Amino acid sequence: MCGIIGIVASSNVSGQLLESLQRLEYRGYDSAGIATLSNGELDRRRAKGKLQALIDVVSTSPLEGQVGIGHTRWATHGAPSAINAHPHLSGRVAVVHNGIIENYVALKADLMASGHVFESDTDTEVVAHMIEAALASGAAPLEALKSTLDRLEGAYALAVIVEGENDLVMGARRGSPLVVGYGDGEMFIGSDALAVGPFTNRITYLEEGDYVAINRESARIFDAEGNSVERAKHTVASSAVLVEKGNYRHFMEKEIHEQPDSSQHTLARYIDPVAGSPSEHILDFTGISRLQVVACGTAYYAGLVGKYLIEDIAGIPVDIEIASEFRYRNPVMDPGTLTVAISQSGETADTLAALRWCKERGLRTAAIVNAHQSTMAREADIVLGTYAGPEICVLSTKAFTAQIVVLISLAIAGARQRGRIDVATERRYVRELLEAPRLIAQTLSIERQIANLAQDLMRSCDMLFLGRGVMYPMAMEGALKLKESSYIHAEGCAAGEMKHGPISLIDDVTPVVVLAPSDELFDKTMSNLREVIARSGPVTMITDAEGAARAPSEVRVIIVPTGPKLINALIYAVPLQLIAYHIGVCKGTDVDQPRNLAKSVTVE
Numbered sequence: 001m002c003g004i005i006g007i008v009a010s011s012n013v014s015g016q017l018l019e020s021l022q023r024l025e026y027r028g029y030d031s032a033g034i035a036t037l038s039n040g041e042l043d044r045r046r047a048k049g050k051l052q053a054l055i056d057v058v059s060t061s062p063l064e065g066q067v068g069i070g071h072t073r074w075a076t077h078g079a080p081s082a083i084n085a086h087p088h089l090s091g092r093v094a095v096v097h098n099g100i101i102e103n104y105v106a107l108k109a110d111l112m113a114s115g116h117v118f119e120s121d122t123d124t125e126v127v128a129h130m131i132e133a134a135l136a137s138g139a140a141p142l143e144a145l146k147s148t149l150d151r152l153e154g155a156y157a158l159a160v161i162v163e164g165e166n167d168l169v170m171g172a173r174r175g176s177p178l179v180v181g182y183g184d185g186e187m188f189i190g191s192d193a194l195a196v197g198p199f200t201n202r203i204t205y206l207e208e209g210d211y212v213a214i215n216r217e218s219a220r221i222f223d224a225e226g227n228s229v230e231r232a233k234h235t236v237a238s239s240a241v242l243v244e245k246g247n248y249r250h251f252m253e254k255e256i257h258e259q260p261d262s263s264q265h266t267l268a269r270y271i272d273p274v275a276g277s278p279s280e281h282i283l284d285f286t287g288i289s290r291l292q293v294v295a296c297g298t299a300y301y302a303g304l305v306g307k308y309l310i311e312d313i314a315g316i317p318v319d320i321e322i323a324s325e326f327r328y329r330n331p332v333m334d335p336g337t338l339t340v341a342i343s344q345s346g347e348t349a350d351t352l353a354a355l356r357w358c359k360e361r362g363l364r365t366a367a368i369v370n371a372h373q374s375t376m377a378r379e380a381d382i383v384l385g386t387y388a389g390p391e392i393c394v395l396s397t398k399a400f401t402a403q404i405v406v407l408i409s410l411a412i413a414g415a416r417q418r419g420r421i422d423v424a425t426e427r428r429y430v431r432e433l434l435e436a437p438r439l440i441a442q443t444l445s446i447e448r449q450i451a452n453l454a455q456d457l458m459r460s461c462d463m464l465f466l467g468r469g470v471m472y473p474m475a476m477e478g479a480l481k482l483k484e485s486s487y488i489h490a491e492g493c494a495a496g497e498m499k500h501g502p503i504s505l506i507d508d509v510t511p512v513v514v515l516a517p518s519d520e521l522f523d524k525t526m527s528n529l530r531e532v533i534a535r536s537g538p539v540t541m542i543t544d545a546e547g548a549a550r551a552p553s554e555v556r557v558i559i560v561p562t563g564p565k566l567i568n569a570l571i572y573a574v575p576l577q578l579i580a581y582h583i584g585v586c587k588g589t590d591v592d593q594p595r596n597l598a599k600s601v602t603v604e
């Protein structure tokens with residue numbers, strides 16, 4: 001998965017291309033490149049590494065031209081290198097691509113047999129050669145694009161410029177998102193609204209199979225069959241301000257601190273505080289006998305938290321599976337199943353494929369998504385938006401807690417609709433959920449203590465996170481966050497399962513973080529904690545005031561606010577995120593863009 005941008009303007013576009021790539025860096029950041037038509041001729045600059053490397057190249061060797069394309073890469077085919085960085089050229093054509101061309105080996109063999117010489121190891125380069133070959137045989141640019149698209153298998157969002165075409169950028173999408181942005185005397189195509197956000201908030205989201213030609217004034221859009229089509233224009237909320245770091249050092253820090261607001265904004269959509277109940281539109285559970293959650297990464301752990309709460313409160317069976325596994329087996333689904341995809345981006349390839357798999361079998365689908373115009377949001381029967389705002393740090397924080405807010409709201413709504421709880425209990429749950437923004441804000445005040453803890457833990461090679469009940473998925477999420485932010489190996493374990501294996505990892509240098517709210521599982525968790533202490537493991541216990549009063553003297557205690565059990569996942573998310581953030585910062589990792597990761601994983 002990568003980010004792409006294409007611009008036709010009436011002044012030099014290289015600055016705009018780089019600005020857009022900054023917004024797109026969350027999609028990949030192992031190399032970047034831009035190409036323009038400079039005095040009618042193709043020219044490009046590319047660099048391995050973060051975007052700054054390309055910015056440096058362009059500042060020493062500027063690129064002129066009013067028509068251009070740009071790309072930020074997350075390598076799939078071919079190592080991260082300048083040679084494999086996009087744009088790829090062939091003759092008059094330059095191409096940037098997000099996705100994977102699955103039949104590129106066969107296409108490349110054909111092209112090489114007819115004399116084409118390739119310079120990169122990428123799948124993308126075939127696209128440039130195919131368009132060039134079509135142009136050489138007399139096709140007009142759009143025809144050349146269309147005939148190429150017809151032969152591609154796999155997923156793509158493409159932006160293409162052609163030497164001699166000084167008022168044209170072409171684009172196409174299948175499987176990867178692409179938007180058209182409408183400016184004044186300038187036009188854009190880009191991977192998403194953020195890509196074109198610095199220049200316009202007037203957007204068209206292309207449909208699956210669409211291709212497009214933009215010039216300075218307008219866009220011509222065609223469907224997969226080549227018919228000219230109209231697609232709706234949207235005015236998106238101006239997000240330019242939201243994607244700045246403000247006074248924070250990192251987006252991760254900013255997004256952790258935004259959680260009182262992001263949870264509040266999400267709550268406001270799902271909870272009617274006056275009625276004391278979930279909003280009517282949330283979900284009609286009639287005919288739904290089971291939920292099947294599919295998700296990846298952090299969204300999967302949110303789903304697991306949801307499973308515990310929905311089964312407990314609403315009594316609705318919830319199965320949950322990692323999307324990349326679900327899609328490649330034959331899960332047994334009955335007609336009463338509602339599939340719930342959870343995804344910040346709404347574009348994760350595996351989650352999307354799992355959602356489509358269910359749709360194709362006639363099952364109802366819902367998507368809990370933060371990107372409201374994403375492919376999942378458009379394809380699911382029911383959209384349950386999270387309102388966390390743009391999340392830029394590759395590590396998901398505020399989207400995660402917003403997903404949990406939606407899942408708790410669903411649990412309450414399901415419980416009420418199915419008669420599992422009475423009105424008074426519903427009101428109590430709603431009151432408790434409404435406490436979340438305040439308690440998250442209060443929890444953030446422990447940041448200094450966590451920063452000190454991070455100094456002590458930063459040299460660890462391994463760490464264990466333990467928890468029971470909802471704190472078990474939270475332990476796994478804490479471990480994932482730490483791995484991503486600091487490259488420290490970490491595992492999240494069910495506290496009770498520790499004795500069946502992970503306990504062999506305990507020694508006097510492996511820190512153990514125990515999540516232990518003072519609930520009915522507290523004593524059980526304490527027994528496991530003592531098993532660690534008995535083996536000299538250094539323990540940090542995250543608990544509330546009552547738990548702290550009962551903590552063994554050997555452990556370091558971090559006290560978080562005492563919350564209702566219903567929202568403990570939201571409270572305990574904060575110290576876990578702060579531990580990952582501060583250890584990453586102490587170690588000097590680029591926490592917003594850790595190595596090898598990308599925010600939006602649009603490949604399998």
Ligand code: G6P
Pocket residue numbers: 296297298299342343344345346347348351394395396597598599600601
């Ligand atoms: C990537 C990101 C994770 C994220 C996961 C799922 O792996 O690095 O932070 O949790 O994708 O992304 P989604 O957009 O579907 O929530």
